[in-house]
Amino acid sequence: MDRxxxxxxxxxxxxxxxxxxxxxxxxxxxxxxxxxxxxxxPYGSKSKETIIRYAKQVIHFLRTQDVKAIVIACxxxxxxxxxxxxxxxxxxxxxxxxxxxxxxxxxxxxxxIGVIGTAGTIKSGIYGDTIRKYRPDAQVFGKACPLFxxxxxxxxxxxxxxxxxxxxxxxxxxxxxxxxxxxxxTHYPLIRSTLRKIMGDGVTLVNPAYxxxxxxxxxxxxxxxxxxxxxxxxxxxxxSDQAEEFTNFAVSILPxxxxxxxxxxxxxx
Amino acid sequence: MDRxxxxxxxxxxxxxxxxxxxxxxxxxxxxxxxxxxxxxxPYGSKSKETIIRYAKQVIHFLRTQDVKAIVIACxxxxxxxxxxxxxxxxxxxxxxxxxxxxxxxxxxxxxxIGVIGTAGTIKSGIYGDTIRKYRPDAQVFGKACPLFxxxxxxxxxxxxxxxxxxxxxxxxxxxxxxxxxxxxxTHYPLIRSTLRKIMGDGVTLVNPAYxxxxxxxxxxxxxxxxxxxxxxxxxxxxxSDQAEEFTNFAVSILPxxxxxxxxxxxxxx
Numbered sequence: 001m002d003r004x005x006x007x008x009x010x011x012x013x014x015x016x017x018x019x020x021x022x023x024x025x026x027x028x029x030x031x032x033x034x035x036x037x038x039x040x041x042p043y044g045s046k047s048k049e050t051i052i053r054y055a056k057q058v059i060h061f062l063r064t065q066d067v068k069a070i071v072i073a074c075x076x077x078x079x080x081x082x083x084x085x086x087x088x089x090x091x092x093x094x095x096x097x098x099x100x101x102x103x104x105x106x107x108x109x110x111x112x113i114g115v116i117g118t119a120g121t122i123k124s125g126i127y128g129d130t131i132r133k134y135r136p137d138a139q140v141f142g143k144a145c146p147l148f149x150x151x152x153x154x155x156x157x158x159x160x161x162x163x164x165x166x167x168x169x170x171x172x173x174x175x176x177x178x179x180x181x182x183x184x185x186t187h188y189p190l191i192r193s194t195l196r197k198i199m200g201d202g203v204t205l206v207n208p209a210y211x212x213x214x215x216x217x218x219x220x221x222x223x224x225x226x227x228x229x230x231x232x233x234x235x236x237x238x239x240s241d242q243a244e245e246f247t248n249f250a251v252s253i254l255p256x257x258x259x260x261x262x263x264x265x266x267x268x269x
Numbered sequence: 270m271d272r273x274x275x276x277x278x279x280x281x282x283x284x285x286x287x288x289x290x291x292x293x294x295x296x297x298x299x300x301x302x303x304x305x306x307x308x309x310x311p312y313g314s315k316s317k318e319t320i321i322r323y324a325k326q327v328i329h330f331l332r333t334q335d336v337k338a339i340v341i342a343c344x345x346x347x348x349x350x351x352x353x354x355x356x357x358x359x360x361x362x363x364x365x366x367x368x369x370x371x372x373x374x375x376x377x378x379x380x381x382i383g384v385i386g387t388a389g390t391i392k393s394g395i396y397g398d399t400i401r402k403y404r405p406d407a408q409v410f411g412k413a414c415p416l417f418x419x420x421x422x423x424x425x426x427x428x429x430x431x432x433x434x435x436x437x438x439x440x441x442x443x444x445x446x447x448x449x450x451x452x453x454x455t456h457y458p459l460i461r462s463t464l465r466k467i468m469g470d471g472v473t474l475v476n477p478a479y480x481x482x483x484x485x486x487x488x489x490x491x492x493x494x495x496x497x498x499x500x501x502x503x504x505x506x507x508x509s510d511q512a513e514e515f516t517n518f519a520v521s522i523l524p525x526x527x528x529x530x531x532x533x534x535x536x537x538x
Contacts, residue, residue, distance in 0.1 A: 038315075039309070039315060039319050040308070040309055045511070046307075046308060046510050046511065047510050047511055050308050050510045146419060146422070146423055147416075147419055147420070147423055149419075150415060150416055150418075150419040151416070153415070154415055154416055160433075161430055161433055161434060164429075164430055165430060240319075241315050241316050241319045242314070242315065242316055267536060
Protein backbone atom coordinates (compact mmCIF):
# COMPACT_ATOMS: atom_id res chain seq x y z
CA MET A 1 0.00 0.00 0.00
CA ASP A 2 1.27 3.45 -0.88
CA ARG A 3 1.49 5.80 2.13
CA UNK A 4 1.09 8.75 -0.21
CA UNK A 5 -2.29 7.59 -1.44
CA UNK A 6 -5.31 9.59 -0.31
CA UNK A 7 -7.76 8.82 2.48
CA UNK A 8 -11.23 7.99 1.17
CA UNK A 9 -14.12 9.68 2.99
CA UNK A 10 -17.68 8.64 2.22
CA UNK A 11 -21.04 10.11 3.18
CA UNK A 12 -24.62 10.11 1.89
CA UNK A 13 -24.22 13.75 0.91
CA UNK A 14 -22.85 16.94 2.41
CA UNK A 15 -22.97 16.08 6.13
CA UNK A 16 -19.69 14.18 5.98
CA UNK A 17 -17.95 17.43 5.18
CA UNK A 18 -17.93 18.09 8.94
CA UNK A 19 -15.81 14.93 9.23
CA UNK A 20 -13.60 15.96 6.28
CA UNK A 21 -13.17 19.33 8.01
CA UNK A 22 -11.86 17.69 11.18
CA UNK A 23 -9.51 15.45 9.18
CA UNK A 24 -8.14 18.45 7.27
CA UNK A 25 -7.65 20.34 10.55
CA UNK A 26 -5.96 17.51 12.40
CA UNK A 27 -4.09 15.98 9.43
CA UNK A 28 -3.24 18.96 7.23
CA UNK A 29 -0.68 17.00 5.20
CA UNK A 30 -2.97 14.16 4.15
CA UNK A 31 -4.55 13.98 0.68
CA UNK A 32 -8.26 13.16 0.68
CA UNK A 33 -10.90 11.85 -1.75
CA UNK A 34 -14.48 12.61 -0.72
CA UNK A 35 -17.56 10.94 -2.13
CA UNK A 36 -21.10 12.18 -1.37
CA UNK A 37 -23.97 9.99 -2.59
CA UNK A 38 -26.21 12.97 -3.39
CA UNK A 39 -28.33 11.07 -5.96
CA UNK A 40 -29.57 8.68 -3.29
CA UNK A 41 -29.52 10.71 -0.09
CA PRO A 42 -30.73 10.65 2.60
CA TYR A 43 -29.57 7.31 4.01
CA GLY A 44 -31.17 7.92 7.43
CA SER A 45 -34.67 6.82 6.42
CA LYS A 46 -33.70 3.75 4.35
CA SER A 47 -33.36 0.06 5.21
CA LYS A 48 -30.23 -1.81 6.26
CA GLU A 49 -30.27 -3.94 3.12
CA THR A 50 -30.41 -0.88 0.85
CA ILE A 51 -27.68 0.96 2.79
CA ILE A 52 -25.34 -2.05 2.55
CA ARG A 53 -25.87 -2.21 -1.22
CA TYR A 54 -25.19 1.51 -1.59
CA ALA A 55 -22.13 1.38 0.69
CA LYS A 56 -20.58 -1.50 -1.27
CA GLN A 57 -20.89 0.47 -4.52
CA VAL A 58 -19.23 3.46 -2.90
CA ILE A 59 -16.36 1.34 -1.60
CA HIS A 60 -15.86 -0.09 -5.12
CA PHE A 61 -15.65 3.46 -6.44
CA LEU A 62 -13.21 4.62 -3.74
CA ARG A 63 -10.95 1.63 -4.49
CA THR A 64 -10.65 2.89 -8.08
CA GLN A 65 -9.16 6.05 -6.54
CA ASP A 66 -6.49 3.92 -4.88
CA VAL A 67 -7.24 5.04 -1.32
CA LYS A 68 -5.09 3.80 1.58
CA ALA A 69 -7.89 3.92 4.19
CA ILE A 70 -11.62 4.53 4.27
CA VAL A 71 -13.56 6.74 6.66
CA ILE A 72 -17.32 6.10 6.75
CA ALA A 73 -18.42 9.60 7.68
CA CYS A 74 -22.13 8.77 7.56
CA UNK A 75 -23.53 7.53 10.87
CA UNK A 76 -26.28 5.49 9.21
CA UNK A 77 -23.85 3.75 6.84
CA UNK A 78 -21.44 3.25 9.71
CA UNK A 79 -24.26 1.73 11.80
CA UNK A 80 -25.59 -0.58 9.11
CA UNK A 81 -22.66 -1.39 6.83
CA UNK A 82 -19.31 -1.15 8.68
CA UNK A 83 -19.05 -4.89 9.35
CA UNK A 84 -19.97 -5.84 5.77
CA UNK A 85 -17.43 -3.36 4.40
CA UNK A 86 -14.67 -4.62 6.68
CA UNK A 87 -15.32 -8.12 5.31
CA UNK A 88 -15.00 -6.88 1.71
CA UNK A 89 -11.82 -4.88 1.90
CA UNK A 90 -8.23 -5.30 3.06
CA UNK A 91 -7.49 -1.65 3.86
CA UNK A 92 -8.26 -0.01 7.23
CA UNK A 93 -11.86 1.19 7.64
CA UNK A 94 -12.90 3.69 10.32
CA UNK A 95 -16.52 4.50 11.08
CA UNK A 96 -17.72 7.57 12.94
CA UNK A 97 -19.87 5.51 15.29
CA UNK A 98 -17.07 3.61 17.00
CA UNK A 99 -14.99 6.74 17.55
CA UNK A 100 -17.96 8.64 18.99
CA UNK A 101 -19.13 5.74 21.15
CA UNK A 102 -15.65 5.25 22.60
CA UNK A 103 -15.35 8.90 23.60
CA UNK A 104 -18.87 8.98 25.11
CA UNK A 105 -18.07 5.93 27.25
CA UNK A 106 -14.91 7.66 28.50
CA UNK A 107 -16.41 11.11 29.11
CA UNK A 108 -19.56 10.14 31.00
CA UNK A 109 -19.37 10.23 34.79
CA UNK A 110 -22.79 8.77 35.58
CA UNK A 111 -22.92 6.32 32.65
CA UNK A 112 -26.22 7.84 31.50
CA ILE A 113 -25.61 8.73 27.86
CA GLY A 114 -27.98 10.20 25.26
CA VAL A 115 -27.63 9.67 21.51
CA ILE A 116 -29.40 11.72 18.84
CA GLY A 117 -29.35 10.70 15.17
CA THR A 118 -31.41 9.78 12.12
CA ALA A 119 -34.23 7.23 12.31
CA GLY A 120 -31.88 4.60 10.80
CA THR A 121 -29.01 5.18 13.22
CA ILE A 122 -31.27 5.16 16.29
CA LYS A 123 -33.30 2.14 15.13
CA SER A 124 -30.08 0.17 14.61
CA GLY A 125 -29.17 0.59 18.30
CA ILE A 126 -25.53 0.69 17.19
CA TYR A 127 -24.42 3.45 19.54
CA GLY A 128 -25.80 1.65 22.59
CA ASP A 129 -24.21 -1.65 21.53
CA THR A 130 -20.85 -0.01 20.88
CA ILE A 131 -20.84 2.17 24.01
CA ARG A 132 -21.55 -0.91 26.14
CA LYS A 133 -18.52 -2.69 24.63
CA TYR A 134 -16.34 -0.02 26.27
CA ARG A 135 -18.54 0.42 29.34
CA PRO A 136 -20.90 -2.48 30.07
CA ASP A 137 -22.81 -0.63 32.83
CA ALA A 138 -23.75 2.36 30.60
CA GLN A 139 -27.41 3.31 30.18
CA VAL A 140 -27.88 4.62 26.64
CA PHE A 141 -30.99 6.53 25.54
CA GLY A 142 -31.53 7.12 21.82
CA LYS A 143 -33.75 9.70 20.14
CA ALA A 144 -34.34 10.01 16.39
CA CYS A 145 -34.41 13.64 15.19
CA PRO A 146 -35.53 13.48 11.53
CA LEU A 147 -36.06 17.24 11.16
CA PHE A 148 -32.52 18.30 12.07
CA UNK A 149 -31.00 17.43 8.67
CA UNK A 150 -33.55 19.43 6.61
CA UNK A 151 -33.34 22.34 9.10
CA UNK A 152 -29.54 22.42 8.78
CA UNK A 153 -29.72 22.14 4.98
CA UNK A 154 -32.21 25.03 4.94
CA UNK A 155 -29.57 27.11 6.74
CA UNK A 156 -31.53 27.49 10.01
CA UNK A 157 -28.44 26.84 12.17
CA UNK A 158 -29.29 29.62 14.63
CA UNK A 159 -33.05 29.96 14.54
CA UNK A 160 -36.05 29.90 16.90
CA UNK A 161 -37.69 27.07 14.92
CA UNK A 162 -34.62 24.84 15.23
CA UNK A 163 -34.54 25.65 18.96
CA UNK A 164 -38.22 24.73 19.37
CA UNK A 165 -37.83 21.44 17.49
CA UNK A 166 -34.60 20.64 19.38
CA UNK A 167 -36.35 21.30 22.73
CA UNK A 168 -39.09 18.82 21.82
CA UNK A 169 -36.65 16.17 20.64
CA UNK A 170 -34.34 16.27 23.67
CA UNK A 171 -36.90 16.84 26.46
CA UNK A 172 -37.20 13.06 26.83
CA UNK A 173 -33.41 12.73 27.18
CA UNK A 174 -33.23 15.54 29.74
CA UNK A 175 -35.78 13.62 31.80
CA UNK A 176 -33.31 10.71 31.95
CA UNK A 177 -30.64 12.96 33.53
CA UNK A 178 -27.98 12.13 30.97
CA UNK A 179 -24.57 13.80 31.45
CA UNK A 180 -23.27 13.12 27.92
CA UNK A 181 -24.94 13.57 24.54
CA UNK A 182 -23.56 12.07 21.31
CA UNK A 183 -24.32 14.13 18.18
CA UNK A 184 -24.83 10.96 16.14
CA UNK A 185 -25.34 12.52 12.71
CA THR A 186 -22.79 14.53 10.75
CA HIS A 187 -25.12 17.50 10.32
CA TYR A 188 -25.63 18.04 14.04
CA PRO A 189 -22.32 19.73 14.93
CA LEU A 190 -23.57 22.64 12.79
CA ILE A 191 -26.34 23.26 15.36
CA ARG A 192 -24.05 22.62 18.31
CA SER A 193 -24.70 26.05 19.87
CA THR A 194 -28.47 25.41 19.91
CA LEU A 195 -27.95 21.98 21.47
CA ARG A 196 -25.52 23.47 24.01
CA LYS A 197 -28.08 26.13 24.98
CA ILE A 198 -30.87 23.57 25.47
CA MET A 199 -28.83 20.90 27.24
CA GLY A 200 -26.97 23.34 29.52
CA ASP A 201 -23.31 23.29 30.56
CA GLY A 202 -23.68 20.17 32.70
CA VAL A 203 -23.96 17.90 29.65
CA THR A 204 -20.90 17.00 27.58
CA LEU A 205 -21.54 17.10 23.81
CA VAL A 206 -19.58 14.45 21.91
CA ASN A 207 -18.75 15.14 18.26
CA PRO A 208 -17.88 11.83 16.54
CA ALA A 209 -16.33 13.76 13.62
CA TYR A 210 -13.62 15.08 15.91
CA UNK A 211 -12.99 11.69 17.51
CA UNK A 212 -12.85 10.00 14.10
CA UNK A 213 -10.05 12.31 12.99
CA UNK A 214 -8.17 11.54 16.22
CA UNK A 215 -8.56 7.78 15.63
CA UNK A 216 -7.53 8.11 11.98
CA UNK A 217 -4.38 10.03 12.91
CA UNK A 218 -3.39 7.39 15.46
CA UNK A 219 -4.01 4.55 13.00
CA UNK A 220 -1.99 6.15 10.18
CA UNK A 221 0.97 6.78 12.50
CA UNK A 222 0.84 3.30 14.00
CA UNK A 223 0.73 1.58 10.60
CA UNK A 224 3.35 3.87 9.00
CA UNK A 225 0.80 5.23 6.57
CA UNK A 226 1.25 8.98 7.07
CA UNK A 227 1.80 10.86 3.85
CA UNK A 228 5.32 12.05 3.05
CA UNK A 229 4.74 13.56 -0.41
CA UNK A 230 1.59 15.62 -0.93
CA UNK A 231 0.22 15.11 -4.46
CA UNK A 232 -0.62 18.03 -6.72
CA UNK A 233 -4.34 17.50 -6.32
CA UNK A 234 -4.58 17.29 -2.55
CA UNK A 235 -8.36 17.26 -2.15
CA UNK A 236 -10.78 15.68 -4.61
CA UNK A 237 -14.55 15.71 -4.38
CA UNK A 238 -16.98 13.38 -6.14
CA UNK A 239 -20.77 13.17 -5.93
CA SER A 240 -23.51 11.18 -7.66
CA ASP A 241 -25.62 14.30 -8.37
CA GLN A 242 -25.80 18.10 -7.93
CA ALA A 243 -22.06 18.79 -8.21
CA GLU A 244 -22.43 22.56 -8.25
CA GLU A 245 -24.66 22.75 -5.18
CA PHE A 246 -22.20 20.48 -3.40
CA THR A 247 -19.28 22.76 -4.21
CA ASN A 248 -21.18 25.75 -2.81
CA PHE A 249 -21.91 23.96 0.44
CA ALA A 250 -18.36 22.60 0.70
CA VAL A 251 -16.93 26.10 0.36
CA SER A 252 -19.01 27.22 3.35
CA ILE A 253 -17.83 24.32 5.53
CA LEU A 254 -14.20 23.62 4.66
CA PRO A 255 -11.14 25.67 5.54
CA UNK A 256 -9.53 24.86 2.17
CA UNK A 257 -10.69 26.10 -1.20
CA UNK A 258 -12.85 23.63 -3.14
CA UNK A 259 -12.31 24.19 -6.84
CA UNK A 260 -14.57 21.63 -8.40
CA UNK A 261 -16.70 18.59 -7.71
CA UNK A 262 -16.91 15.75 -10.22
CA UNK A 263 -20.12 13.88 -10.83
CA UNK A 264 -19.99 10.11 -11.32
CA UNK A 265 -22.62 7.42 -11.94
CA UNK A 266 -22.40 5.42 -8.72
CA UNK A 267 -24.69 2.67 -10.00
CA UNK A 268 -21.92 1.59 -12.37
CA UNK A 269 -19.74 0.47 -9.47
CA MET B 270 -55.11 -2.12 -24.98
CA ASP B 271 -57.24 -3.79 -22.33
CA ARG B 272 -59.72 -1.41 -20.68
CA UNK B 273 -59.73 -3.62 -17.60
CA UNK B 274 -56.00 -3.14 -17.01
CA UNK B 275 -54.99 -1.02 -14.03
CA UNK B 276 -53.91 2.63 -13.98
CA UNK B 277 -50.25 3.05 -13.04
CA UNK B 278 -49.51 5.77 -10.47
CA UNK B 279 -45.93 6.73 -9.75
CA UNK B 280 -44.34 8.92 -7.09
CA UNK B 281 -40.98 9.33 -5.38
CA UNK B 282 -42.48 7.93 -2.19
CA UNK B 283 -45.60 8.38 -0.12
CA UNK B 284 -46.73 11.83 -1.26
CA UNK B 285 -48.41 10.46 -4.39
CA UNK B 286 -50.87 8.66 -2.13
CA UNK B 287 -52.79 11.97 -2.00
CA UNK B 288 -53.18 11.59 -5.79
CA UNK B 289 -54.11 7.91 -5.49
CA UNK B 290 -56.67 8.94 -2.86
CA UNK B 291 -58.36 11.35 -5.29
CA UNK B 292 -58.35 8.75 -8.07
CA UNK B 293 -59.93 6.16 -5.76
CA UNK B 294 -62.57 8.70 -4.67
CA UNK B 295 -63.43 9.88 -8.16
CA UNK B 296 -62.95 6.57 -9.99
CA UNK B 297 -63.98 3.94 -7.45
CA UNK B 298 -64.28 1.20 -10.09
CA UNK B 299 -60.76 1.54 -11.50
CA UNK B 300 -57.96 -0.86 -10.54
CA UNK B 301 -54.67 0.82 -9.67
CA UNK B 302 -50.98 -0.07 -9.39
CA UNK B 303 -48.94 2.33 -7.27
CA UNK B 304 -45.15 2.56 -7.23
CA UNK B 305 -43.25 4.67 -4.66
CA UNK B 306 -39.49 5.06 -5.23
CA UNK B 307 -38.70 5.03 -1.51
CA UNK B 308 -35.10 3.83 -1.98
CA UNK B 309 -34.20 6.99 -3.87
CA UNK B 310 -36.53 9.64 -2.45
CA PRO B 311 -36.70 12.59 -2.30
CA TYR B 312 -36.75 13.64 -5.95
CA GLY B 313 -37.24 17.34 -5.12
CA SER B 314 -33.58 18.09 -4.47
CA LYS B 315 -32.11 16.11 -7.40
CA SER B 316 -31.11 17.08 -10.94
CA LYS B 317 -33.21 16.82 -14.10
CA GLU B 318 -30.88 14.23 -15.61
CA THR B 319 -31.14 11.98 -12.55
CA ILE B 320 -34.94 12.33 -12.33
CA ILE B 321 -35.34 11.38 -16.00
CA ARG B 322 -33.22 8.27 -15.47
CA TYR B 323 -35.25 7.27 -12.40
CA ALA B 324 -38.58 7.99 -14.12
CA LYS B 325 -37.69 5.82 -17.13
CA GLN B 326 -36.90 2.88 -14.87
CA VAL B 327 -40.24 3.31 -13.10
CA ILE B 328 -42.11 3.42 -16.42
CA HIS B 329 -40.36 0.19 -17.49
CA PHE B 330 -41.51 -1.42 -14.26
CA LEU B 331 -45.12 -0.18 -14.61
CA ARG B 332 -45.25 -1.54 -18.17
CA THR B 333 -44.50 -5.01 -16.75
CA GLN B 334 -47.74 -4.57 -14.78
CA ASP B 335 -49.62 -4.06 -18.05
CA VAL B 336 -51.04 -0.63 -17.13
CA LYS B 337 -53.41 1.15 -19.52
CA ALA B 338 -52.42 4.68 -18.50
CA ILE B 339 -49.77 6.31 -16.32
CA VAL B 340 -50.23 9.09 -13.78
CA ILE B 341 -47.04 10.85 -12.72
CA ALA B 342 -48.12 11.85 -9.23
CA CYS B 343 -44.78 13.43 -8.32
CA UNK B 344 -44.55 17.12 -9.22
CA UNK B 345 -40.79 17.02 -9.63
CA UNK B 346 -40.92 14.01 -11.96
CA UNK B 347 -43.82 15.58 -13.80
CA UNK B 348 -41.84 18.81 -14.18
CA UNK B 349 -38.61 17.21 -15.35
CA UNK B 350 -39.58 13.97 -17.07
CA UNK B 351 -43.11 14.15 -18.56
CA UNK B 352 -41.95 14.98 -22.07
CA UNK B 353 -39.28 12.28 -22.10
CA UNK B 354 -41.78 9.72 -20.84
CA UNK B 355 -44.38 10.68 -23.44
CA UNK B 356 -41.72 10.08 -26.11
CA UNK B 357 -40.97 6.61 -24.74
CA UNK B 358 -44.43 5.19 -24.36
CA UNK B 359 -47.59 4.71 -26.45
CA UNK B 360 -50.13 4.73 -23.59
CA UNK B 361 -51.68 7.93 -22.17
CA UNK B 362 -49.56 9.76 -19.58
CA UNK B 363 -51.00 12.37 -17.22
CA UNK B 364 -48.82 14.56 -15.01
CA UNK B 365 -50.02 16.43 -11.94
CA UNK B 366 -48.42 19.68 -13.13
CA UNK B 367 -50.53 20.15 -16.26
CA UNK B 368 -53.81 19.45 -14.44
CA UNK B 369 -52.92 21.85 -11.60
CA UNK B 370 -51.65 24.57 -13.95
CA UNK B 371 -54.80 24.40 -16.07
CA UNK B 372 -57.09 24.83 -13.06
CA UNK B 373 -54.98 27.70 -11.63
CA UNK B 374 -55.19 29.55 -14.97
CA UNK B 375 -58.97 29.14 -14.96
CA UNK B 376 -59.58 30.01 -11.30
CA UNK B 377 -57.49 33.16 -11.00
CA UNK B 378 -59.31 36.47 -11.48
CA UNK B 379 -56.29 38.80 -11.35
CA UNK B 380 -53.87 36.46 -13.14
CA UNK B 381 -51.44 36.73 -10.19
CA ILE B 382 -50.74 33.12 -9.24
CA GLY B 383 -48.42 31.70 -6.60
CA VAL B 384 -46.84 28.24 -6.78
CA ILE B 385 -45.21 26.43 -3.86
CA GLY B 386 -43.22 23.23 -4.35
CA THR B 387 -39.89 21.48 -3.91
CA ALA B 388 -36.63 23.12 -4.99
CA GLY B 389 -36.67 21.00 -8.17
CA THR B 390 -40.22 21.85 -9.20
CA ILE B 391 -39.76 25.58 -8.59
CA LYS B 392 -36.34 25.71 -10.26
CA SER B 393 -37.75 24.04 -13.37
CA GLY B 394 -40.24 26.91 -13.82
CA ILE B 395 -42.67 24.30 -15.19
CA TYR B 396 -45.79 25.66 -13.48
CA GLY B 397 -45.21 29.16 -14.85
CA ASP B 398 -44.56 27.83 -18.35
CA THR B 399 -47.64 25.62 -18.29
CA ILE B 400 -49.96 28.20 -16.72
CA ARG B 401 -48.95 30.72 -19.42
CA LYS B 402 -49.90 28.23 -22.14
CA TYR B 403 -53.49 28.48 -20.91
CA ARG B 404 -53.28 32.14 -19.92
CA PRO B 405 -50.45 34.09 -21.55
CA ASP B 406 -50.92 37.22 -19.40
CA ALA B 407 -50.57 35.38 -16.07
CA GLN B 408 -47.92 36.49 -13.57
CA VAL B 409 -46.62 33.43 -11.77
CA PHE B 410 -44.54 33.60 -8.58
CA GLY B 411 -42.79 30.46 -7.37
CA LYS B 412 -41.44 29.68 -3.92
CA ALA B 413 -39.52 26.56 -2.93
CA CYS B 414 -40.56 25.17 0.49
CA PRO B 415 -38.03 22.40 1.26
CA LEU B 416 -39.09 21.94 4.89
CA PHE B 417 -42.74 21.11 4.19
CA UNK B 418 -42.09 17.49 3.15
CA UNK B 419 -40.09 16.59 6.28
CA UNK B 420 -42.59 18.44 8.49
CA UNK B 421 -45.49 16.48 6.96
CA UNK B 422 -43.58 13.19 7.24
CA UNK B 423 -42.87 13.98 10.91
CA UNK B 424 -46.64 14.24 11.38
CA UNK B 425 -46.68 17.98 12.21
CA UNK B 426 -49.74 18.63 10.01
CA UNK B 427 -51.36 20.93 12.59
CA UNK B 428 -48.51 22.48 14.54
CA UNK B 429 -47.15 25.89 15.51
CA UNK B 430 -43.76 25.11 13.92
CA UNK B 431 -45.33 24.26 10.57
CA UNK B 432 -47.35 27.46 10.81
CA UNK B 433 -44.24 29.54 11.54
CA UNK B 434 -42.29 27.99 8.65
CA UNK B 435 -45.27 28.35 6.31
CA UNK B 436 -45.64 32.04 7.25
CA UNK B 437 -42.00 32.66 6.34
CA UNK B 438 -42.26 30.78 3.06
CA UNK B 439 -45.40 32.47 1.78
CA UNK B 440 -44.84 36.05 3.07
CA UNK B 441 -43.08 36.86 -0.22
CA UNK B 442 -46.09 35.55 -2.20
CA UNK B 443 -48.57 37.50 -0.06
CA UNK B 444 -46.59 40.64 -0.92
CA UNK B 445 -47.33 39.97 -4.60
CA UNK B 446 -51.10 40.02 -3.94
CA UNK B 447 -51.74 36.62 -5.55
CA UNK B 448 -55.36 35.40 -5.60
CA UNK B 449 -54.57 31.73 -6.36
CA UNK B 450 -51.98 29.40 -4.83
CA UNK B 451 -51.02 26.05 -6.38
CA UNK B 452 -49.99 23.40 -3.84
CA UNK B 453 -47.32 22.08 -6.19
CA UNK B 454 -46.13 19.09 -4.18
CA THR B 455 -48.17 16.03 -3.28
CA HIS B 456 -47.46 16.40 0.45
CA TYR B 457 -48.90 19.90 0.71
CA PRO B 458 -52.65 19.07 0.67
CA LEU B 459 -52.00 17.43 4.06
CA ILE B 460 -51.20 20.90 5.53
CA ARG B 461 -53.99 22.58 3.61
CA SER B 462 -55.67 23.94 6.76
CA THR B 463 -52.44 25.68 7.82
CA LEU B 464 -52.02 27.18 4.35
CA ARG B 465 -55.68 28.25 4.33
CA LYS B 466 -55.24 30.00 7.70
CA ILE B 467 -52.14 31.90 6.58
CA MET B 468 -53.32 32.83 3.10
CA GLY B 469 -56.84 33.84 4.18
CA ASP B 470 -60.14 33.16 2.42
CA GLY B 471 -59.38 35.53 -0.46
CA VAL B 472 -56.87 33.14 -2.00
CA THR B 473 -57.99 30.02 -3.90
CA LEU B 474 -55.92 26.94 -3.08
CA VAL B 475 -55.45 24.62 -6.07
CA ASN B 476 -54.84 20.93 -5.37
CA PRO B 477 -53.34 19.33 -8.51
CA ALA B 478 -54.14 15.85 -7.12
CA TYR B 479 -57.85 16.59 -7.39
CA UNK B 480 -57.53 18.07 -10.87
CA UNK B 481 -55.43 15.12 -12.04
CA UNK B 482 -58.17 12.68 -11.09
CA UNK B 483 -60.70 14.84 -12.97
CA UNK B 484 -58.48 14.84 -16.09
CA UNK B 485 -57.88 11.11 -15.81
CA UNK B 486 -61.60 10.39 -15.59
CA UNK B 487 -62.31 12.50 -18.68
CA UNK B 488 -59.52 10.83 -20.66
CA UNK B 489 -60.61 7.27 -19.77
CA UNK B 490 -64.19 8.00 -20.78
CA UNK B 491 -63.19 9.75 -23.99
CA UNK B 492 -60.89 6.91 -25.08
CA UNK B 493 -63.27 4.13 -24.02
CA UNK B 494 -60.82 2.93 -21.40
CA UNK B 495 -63.04 2.80 -18.31
CA UNK B 496 -62.93 -0.50 -16.48
CA UNK B 497 -65.89 -2.86 -16.89
CA UNK B 498 -64.62 -5.83 -14.88
CA UNK B 499 -62.83 -5.13 -11.60
CA UNK B 500 -60.01 -7.65 -11.05
CA UNK B 501 -59.67 -9.59 -7.82
CA UNK B 502 -56.66 -7.57 -6.71
CA UNK B 503 -57.99 -4.06 -7.22
CA UNK B 504 -55.18 -2.06 -5.63
CA UNK B 505 -51.54 -3.05 -5.70
CA UNK B 506 -48.67 -1.21 -4.03
CA UNK B 507 -44.98 -1.50 -4.84
CA UNK B 508 -41.98 0.36 -3.41
CA SER B 509 -38.20 0.20 -3.78
CA ASP B 510 -37.61 0.21 0.01
CA GLN B 511 -39.33 0.32 3.43
CA ALA B 512 -42.44 -1.65 2.44
CA GLU B 513 -43.80 -1.89 5.96
CA GLU B 514 -43.46 1.83 6.75
CA PHE B 515 -45.15 2.56 3.42
CA THR B 516 -48.12 0.34 4.30
CA ASN B 517 -48.55 2.14 7.62
CA PHE B 518 -48.59 5.54 5.97
CA ALA B 519 -50.89 4.36 3.17
CA VAL B 520 -53.41 3.08 5.71
CA SER B 521 -53.56 6.57 7.28
CA ILE B 522 -54.14 8.29 3.90
CA LEU B 523 -56.32 5.99 1.80
CA PRO B 524 -60.02 5.22 2.20
CA UNK B 525 -59.48 1.58 1.16
CA UNK B 526 -57.67 -1.04 3.16
CA UNK B 527 -54.06 -1.60 2.14
CA UNK B 528 -53.14 -5.19 2.81
CA UNK B 529 -49.55 -5.37 1.70
CA UNK B 530 -46.81 -3.52 -0.14
CA UNK B 531 -44.32 -5.42 -2.28
CA UNK B 532 -40.69 -4.38 -2.49
CA UNK B 533 -38.91 -4.51 -5.85
CA UNK B 534 -35.39 -3.66 -7.03
CA UNK B 535 -36.08 -0.68 -9.29
CA UNK B 536 -32.52 -0.56 -10.61
CA UNK B 537 -33.20 -3.80 -12.49
CA UNK B 538 -35.68 -2.05 -14.78
